[in-house]
Amino acid sequence: AQKITQTQPGMFVQEKEAVTLDCTYDTSDPSYGLFWYKQPSSGEMIFLIYQGSYDQQNATEGRYSLNFQKARKSANLVISASQLGDSAMYFCAMRASDQGGSEKLVFGKGTKLTVNP
């Protein structure tokens, strides 16, 4: 069964500093996709970044980058130059098979990030 583990219930970071949010995953499928979402207090789920299991390079989207370590089964989100608006819950999710099979996303429990001024 697929599983996502986010071990940090809460994280604090100073404005303008970088922060790493941890995510480890477990799957026996060779093909999978990893997603990060941001959920502000208003409740919506905002897509941030995607990493495919066969992607050769770590994904980047603006201030977001994904530190993908396949052998360790980790997909940590790095937010550079934190802003107050980055304060939110962050969820890591996995889609187990990118070539058909299960389409569902399996989510972790999330990490609550607080950016301090």
Place this chain on the structure above:
Amino acid sequence: EPEVTQTPSHQVTQMGQEVILRCVPISNHLYFYWYRQILGQKVEFLVSFYNNEISEKSEIFDDQFSVERPDGSNFTLKIRSTKLEDSAMYFCASTQTVSGNTIYFGEGSWLTVV
């Protein structure tokens, strides 16, 4: 920025009543999903829908739940007889392909069953 829209944003309903949650996926997307998030818990998969039929569903998605795409643009989730434990945020999501690298979620519909 493409957008999945959901209505209502919040609904309060009496236990036993039927509820319909509506979603308008992104226009060129073909795969549609419903997820739910009970307050303070992780997001859980309910159902996926493609080509006008359910392609996968979870254990949560029992006979009380149904989905349909009545008019080619809306995608609805119906709960026939709501229970207190159905109180949650319900998210609609869509993607262009099954292996799409972007799955967009709507802003969610808060359902409170009293």
